[in-house]
Amino acid sequence: MCITFVYTNPDAKGPNQYQTIVINNRDEKYDRPTSQAAWEDGILAGRDEKNPNDRGGTWMGVDKFGRVAILLSILEPPSSENPEAPSRGKIVNEYLESGESAINFAEKMSMHAHTFNGFHLVLLDRSSLNGNRKIDLVSYMNRHSENVPEIHEPGCYGFGNSPRDKPFHKVNYGLERFETTLAKHLENNDRVSKPALINDLLDILKCPKRHFPDAQMQSQSEQPSELLRHLSSCFVQYPDDHRYGTRSHSILLIDGDDQATFVEASMVSVPENPEDALWDTKYYEFVLEPRPSENRPCPAKNGHSPAKVDWF
Structure with missing residues (x-):
């Protein structure tokens, strides 16, 4: 299912x-075969490896310019899903490879989005002109809406598996914690501890607290309540025999100097009891590159360097 929280501040x-x-x-x-986050063709992302002949779909990716796409x-x-529908996982790559603005891509996607099974697409696009930064946050879903992309002002947002105006309880809960966490860490700009911030953000993603019953969730599913309740937490874990749940946590930070930090903690081995799963963490830091249309100088140093993570 997936869940995402986003904060933007162009200033x-x-x-x-x-x-x-x-x-x-x-x-x-x-x-489901999956590879951990890595740079490939200019995109940093984990990837779906189920079909070796058609690999590379992803749920979240970022490019060297700081453009981001998330698919939920x-x-x-x-009974409402089409087994012959095209893969949704390729949408993320298509946006990041296109070079198009977020709103243009979303508008074009809306013209044929009905061919896919249900999805919620979140896109971030950034640009700079004469030192003025612009960040566009656009979301689009092909179900339960008027089929029109939504543009969001700077701020904090939560995105889940339902219409934006009918969020699941866990999205409201997670968004409140997200806002509280950012207020705690960012209110004093001179003393921001990146490791502490990442750890607190990770705590939100790891939260097992269930928020059930949830009328909106129940209205969208035919699952019995005893199973559906397992979806009502930020960190999802179904009973052992279902072999389904949260498999990765991703965190992206981009600071005011265009320094990006990407952290992905993911399951790399899942035994019979998922609570005994082996997790591994990938850590990347890189300086964003200016897009060809931007008129600021290219950073003197740029790298996609994984580093050992000792925060978790």
Whole structure:
């Protein structure tokens, strides 16, 4: 199912202010082949490896310019899903490879979005002109809406598996914690501890607290309540025999100096009891590159360097 929280502040300056913060949980079958986050063709992302002949779909990716795409599925009864529908996982790559603005891509996507099973797409696009930064946050879903992309002003937002105006309880809960966490860490711009911020953001993604019953969730599913309740937490874990739940946590921070930090903690081995799963963490830091249309100088140093994480 997945869940995402996003913060944007185009006026951020320096290393202790953040222009973009994104946190995401990916929920998936434990046994679905998946590769960990890595740079490939200019995109940093984990990837679906189920079909070796058609690999590379992803749930969240970022490019070297700081453009971001996140794909969430919409909770629907199995009877409404089309087994012949095209893969939704390629949408993220298509946006990041296109070079188009977020709103243009979303508008074009809306013209043929009906061919896909239900999805909620979140796009971030950034640009700079004469030193003035612009961040566009756009969301679009192909179910339960007027089929029109939505543009969001700077601030904090939560995105889940239902219409934006009918969020699941866990999205409201997670958004409140997200806002509280950012207020705690960002209110004093001179003393922001990146490791502490990441740990607190990770705590939101790891939260097992259930928020059930949830009338909106129940209205979108045919699952019995005793199973559906397992979807009502930010961190999802179904009973052992279902082999489904949260498989990765992703955190992206971009500061006011265009320094990006990407952290992905993911399950790499899931035994019979998922509570005994082996987790591994990938950590990347890189300086954003200016897009060709921007008129600021290219950073003197740029790298996609993984580093050992000792925060978790």
